[in-house]
Amino acid sequence: MPELSINGERHELAASVGTSLAHYLREDLGLTGTKIACNEGHCGACTVQVDGVPILSCITLVHTVEDREVTTIEGLRDHPMVNSFVRSDALQCGFCTPGQIVSATALVAAIPRPSSEEIKHAMSGNLCRCGAYPKIEEAISTWQD
Amino acid sequence: MARLIRTEKEVEGRYTEQWIVVDEDVLEQWPAGPLETVGRPVPRADGGQRARGEARYTADIKLPGMLHAAILRSPHAKARVRRIDTGRARRAPGVRAVLGPETGPLTDEPPYEGAPVAAVAAETSEQARTAVSLIEVEWERLEPLLDPEEAVRRNELIDEPNREERGEVERGLAESDAVVEAEYRTQTVLHNSMETHQAICEWDGDDRLTVYISTQFIWGVREEVAKRFGLPEDHVRVVCRFMGGGFGSKNGPGDYTYVAAELARATGRPVKCALTRREENLDSGNRNSTIQRLRVGARSDGTLTFLDGEFVNATGWDGWLASTGGPMRLLYACENVRTVEYGAKLNTPPMAAFRAPGFVEGTFGLECLLDELAAKLEIDPLELRRRNHSTHDAVDERPFSSKQLLECYRRAEPHWERRDEVRARSDATWKRGVGLASQVWYGGGGPPSYAWVRIGGDGRAAVITGMQDIGTGSATAMAQIAAEELGLPVDRIEVALGDSARGPYATISAGSSTIPSMGPAVRAAAADAARQLIEIAAQRYDREERVLSLKNGQIVSSDGGSWPLEEITGLLESGQILGKGSRGPNPTGMRVLTFGVQVAEVAVDVETGEVVVEKIVAIHDVGRVINPLGASSQVEGGIIQGLGHTLSEERLLDPSTGGNLTQTLDAYKIPTIADVPEIVTDLVDVPDEHLTNLGSKGLGEPPIIPTAAAIANAIRDATGADVRSLPITREEMLRALREASRQPAREEVGA
Ligand code: FES
Ligand code: FES
Numbered sequence: 001m002p003e004l005s006i007n008g009e010r011h012e013l014a015a016s017v018g019t020s021l022a023h024y025l026r027e028d029l030g031l032t033g034t035k036i037a038c039n040e041g042h043c044g045a046c047t048v049q050v051d052g053v054p055i056l057s058c059i060t061l062v063h064t065v066e067d068r069e070v071t072t073i074e075g076l077r078d079h080p081m082v083n084s085f086v087r088s089d090a091l092q093c094g095f096c097t098p099g100q101i102v103s104a105t106a107l108v109a110a111i112p113r114p115s116s117e118e119i120k121h122a123m124s125g126n127l128c129r130c131g132a133y134p135k136i137e138e139a140i141s142t143w144q145d
Numbered sequence: 146m147a148r149l150i151r152t153e154k155e156v157e158g159r160y161t162e163q164w165i166v167v168d169e170d171v172l173e174q175w176p177a178g179p180l181e182t183v184g185r186p187v188p189r190a191d192g193g194q195r196a197r198g199e200a201r202y203t204a205d206i207k208l209p210g211m212l213h214a215a216i217l218r219s220p221h222a223k224a225r226v227r228r229i230d231t232g233r234a235r236r237a238p239g240v241r242a243v244l245g246p247e248t249g250p251l252t253d254e255p256p257y258e259g260a261p262v263a264a265v266a267a268e269t270s271e272q273a274r275t276a277v278s279l280i281e282v283e284w285e286r287l288e289p290l291l292d293p294e295e296a297v298r299r300n301e302l303i304d305e306p307n308r309e310e311r312g313e314v315e316r317g318l319a320e321s322d323a324v325v326e327a328e329y330r331t332q333t334v335l336h337n338s339m340e341t342h343q344a345i346c347e348w349d350g351d352d353r354l355t356v357y358i359s360t361q362f363i364w365g366v367r368e369e370v371a372k373r374f375g376l377p378e379d380h381v382r383v384v385c386r387f388m389g390g391g392f393g394s395k396n397g398p399g400d401y402t403y404v405a406a407e408l409a410r411a412t413g414r415p416v417k418c419a420l421t422r423r424e425e426n427l428d429s430g431n432r433n434s435t436i437q438r439l440r441v442g443a444r445s446d447g448t449l450t451f452l453d454g455e456f457v458n459a460t461g462w463d464g465w466l467a468s469t470g471g472p473m474r475l476l477y478a479c480e481n482v483r484t485v486e487y488g489a490k491l492n493t494p495p496m497a498a499f500r501a502p503g504f505v506e507g508t509f510g511l512e513c514l515l516d517e518l519a520a521k522l523e524i525d526p527l528e529l530r531r532r533n534h535s536t537h538d539a540v541d542e543r544p545f546s547s548k549q550l551l552e553c554y555r556r557a558e559p560h561w562e563r564r565d566e567v568r569a570r571s572d573a574t575w576k577r578g579v580g581l582a583s584q585v586w587y588g589g590g591g592p593p594s595y596a597w598v599r600i601g602g603d604g605r606a607a608v609i610t611g612m613q614d615i616g617t618g619s620a621t622a623m624a625q626i627a628a629e630e631l632g633l634p635v636d637r638i639e640v641a642l643g644d645s646a647r648g649p650y651a652t653i654s655a656g657s658s659t660i661p662s663m664g665p666a667v668r669a670a671a672a673d674a675a676r677q678l679i680e681i682a683a684q685r686y687d688r689e690e691r692v693l694s695l696k697n698g699q700i701v702s703s704d705g706g707s708w709p710l711e712e713i714t715g716l717l718e719s720g721q722i723l724g725k726g727s728r729g730p731n732p733t734g735m736r737v738l739t740f741g742v743q744v745a746e747v748a749v750d751v752e753t754g755e756v757v758v759e760k761i762v763a764i765h766d767v768g769r770v771i772n773p774l775g776a777s778s779q780v781e782g783g784i785i786q787g788l789g790h791t792l793s794e795e796r797l798l799d800p801s802t803g804g805n806l807t808q809t810l811d812a813y814k815i816p817t818i819a820d821v822p823e824i825v826t827d828l829v830d831v832p833d834e835h836l837t838n839l840g841s842k843g844l845g846e847p848p849i850i851p852t853a854a855a856i857a858n859a860i861r862d863a864t865g866a867d868v869r870s871l872p873i874t875r876e877e878m879l880r881a882l883r884e885a886s887r888q889p890a891r892e893e894v895g896a
Binding site for chain 1: 188189192193195196197198199200201204205207269336337338341387388389390421422616617618774778779781782783784786811815816817818819821824
């Protein structure tokens with residue numbers, strides 16, 4: 001049986017071929033922190049990290065991440081970025097927020113103090129219809145405070 | 146004693162009269178300015194749950210045995226089903242039920258693309274969608290009506306045209322030294338809430354139904370669902386704990402809820418019906434496009450002599466006539482005003498309320514027109530607005546309950562005065578300029594709305610009410626209000642909401658009404674509980690009630706004694722103190738409105754037509770501000786949606802078939818983080834002394850209203866070009882620039 005690792009835990013991969021990673025996380029494992037807002041790679045709500053790199057789980061087949069390390073919002077709950085988002089009020093309805101935080105934590109892992117330009121570049125694939133953007137930028141620039 | 150009174154209620158600018166019962170006790174308003182908790186920044190109470198992905202939205206709820214529905218939607222803008230065969234779908238793997246067009250709300254004569262025709266319930270959503278693709282339909286395609294002007298000519302209207310007139314436009318015209326006439330157009334825009342419309346229906350026997358739904362109004366869903374299925378309202382329970390955005394599109398149950406309920410009844414299992422993003426952009430409502438033919442006249446000193454507007458709303462197959470003429474009627478002092486609004490009934494999806502419906506569109510036209518007039522009269526645009534400031538509602542001669550618009554203008558001055566400096570930063574390609582626009586909207590809320598406050602032995606309090614928090618942070622504001630009244634730190638307040646079986650009736654979260662409607666009820670409930678605490682403490686500590694108060698979690702006596710609240714509540718052990726409160730009436734004979742002004746700074750590349758908005762300053766009067774942190778988020782969110790409306794968003798229909806070409810989020814362009822300008826929020830924060838025990842008005846909608854006109858006016862300031870059509874794409878910008886260069890310089894055409 002193929003395996004993959006999610007938030008540090010190994011899972012046997014029993015899903016049928018053709019299942020998306022987002023679907024597998026939400027439906028098979030009950031990890032509903034990963035949201036689906038478009039299901040076709042246009043919004044970033046479903047962002048997770050594969051070996052630390054943010055990817056869109058709704059257009060990633062689960063079998064392509066076999067033997068890789070997947071990190072979802074559930075694996076990032078204690079990351080200081082979460083409190084930074086709350087402190088800065090960087091969320092309104094919150095539906096895009098887990099995806100935003102997954103992208104933001106990958107960004108600061110690579111660039112701990114990103115500039116405004118770097119934040120805009122790294123985060124522009126995560127849509128937020130509530131328009132929490134100014135405070136998302138603030139949360140990312142102050143995450144270590 | 147409860148008193149029965151008749152009062153006026155307003156939602157999204159539509160007024161109705163109704164009876165309400167009010168309690169005798171009227172609380173004095175708190176003093177203006179920040180208090181212990183109210184008026185201070187508080188991060189949202191459920192922010193952590195949402196941020197950590199623990200919050201369970203309707204999209205995340207999975208009931209035991211739950212089936213998934215999928216809907217077959219009409220691929221044609223107008224068609225008839227000649228023959229339908231669901232046989233293959235019924236036999237497909239996982240399918241448990243199929244409904245054909247004979248079951249409402251499904252139809253065999255779909256009047257717009259995306260109208261629901263048939264539906265399937267299956268074990269998984271993939272199986273349901275596969276089965277839908279196996280339904281065979283023979284269509285008879287009919288000629289759709291798509292052109293709103295043609296619909297008006299043919300009298301195909303959603304409702305009677307709305308004609309309103311005060312004074313005499315012809316007289317005003319005769320008195321005018323200058324007249325400006327122009328046609329403005331706004332496009333159809335789509336809400337695109339991140340959580341799509343969805344509901345789960347579960348029957349308990351054949352006469353009790355639970356609906357989990359992403360909604361802005363659990364009580365409205367309860368009422369409509371109960372009516373449709375002939376159930377007592379208390380047999381319908383509606384739950385919405387967390388929801389992922391609505392912006393006006395989730396005010397009622399919608400077809401998907403009825404489809405889920407019918408399929409749940411047919412199968413005896415809970416059924417979820419969730420729209421895909423493409424379905425969301427086909428058939429979940431829209432801000433309808435408009436055509437506005439406007440005229441204004443003024444004396445040479447800038448005094449408006451008349452305003453005249455004809456507004457054509459492309460309402461679609463269903464919906465209501467949004468108040469596109471509202472700003473023209475309400476914003477300025479002008480004796481002669483005439484508006485006529487048409488709602489064209491078309492073979493296009495029904496409109497739905499979208500954040501200040503009508504006023505966003507109408508303000509774009511009106512406030513651009515005012516600037517065109519200012520240019521002609523050579524009067525400063527801010528000064529022109531000041532000269533036409535209205536002191537009362539001229540529609541029905543009522544005084545405003547409060548109006549701080551002149552204060553907004555005063556605060557706008559330093560930003561407005563940057564004009565020369567901003568313009569001076571222009572070069573051969575990039576032209577820079579500053580523009581402004583004013584805003585008027587409703588947002589006073591109204592009764593009925595109720596809240597309970599429960600205090601337990603541990604000295605913690607719960608606010609219990611059947612309202613919903615659609616992402617505006619209203620739950621946090623309620624916790625602040627209760628904390629203030631109870632003298633408790635805000636982290637000792639829990640807010641329980643979003644379940645019609647677990648709290649009293651509460652307002653719709655639309656029309657900027659949650660805080661002005663619910664806040665006073667929560668304060669009244671907390672005051673009721675506080676009064677009981679004081680009465681008990683007076684007996685326990687042998688003091689007179691009037692010397693006792695609640696502060697910082699203590700019961701404080703004016704003689705210096707103080708006792709932790711738990712000492713009193715602890716006496717009760719498992720006992721509880723229960724307070725109840727309701728929303729009182731709005732001030733009689735007054736008009737409650739919100740006001741504001743925004744100043745935009747833009748840069749325009751005159752070679753490519755690219756428009757970059759560099760800064761927006763938003764100054765609004767919404768009465769008392771409960772949570773300045775959440776309030777600034779609301780302002781930013783409104784402006785960013787306004788920015789999309791102004792520059793990038795447009796639902797495109799194929800003009801020959803009526804087919805939607807922008808169903809996906811790569812085709813339909815909402816703003817990203819990279820598009821966001823600097824935003825400065827300045828709220829006047831003066832309580833409306835006539836409005837409720839709080840003096841707070843609503844804030845959800847005002848910030849989106851003036852954004853488009855402020856940007857368009859800044860573009861005119863930068864380039865001299867009149868952009869009159871949204872979105873301001875590069876094509877539109879270049880068209881306006883070409884037109885401006887063909888005209889003689891503005892100085893020569895001045896009045
Ligand atoms: S849900 Fe995956 S990108 Fe939108
Ligand atoms: S917070 Fe609502 S979509 Fe981002």
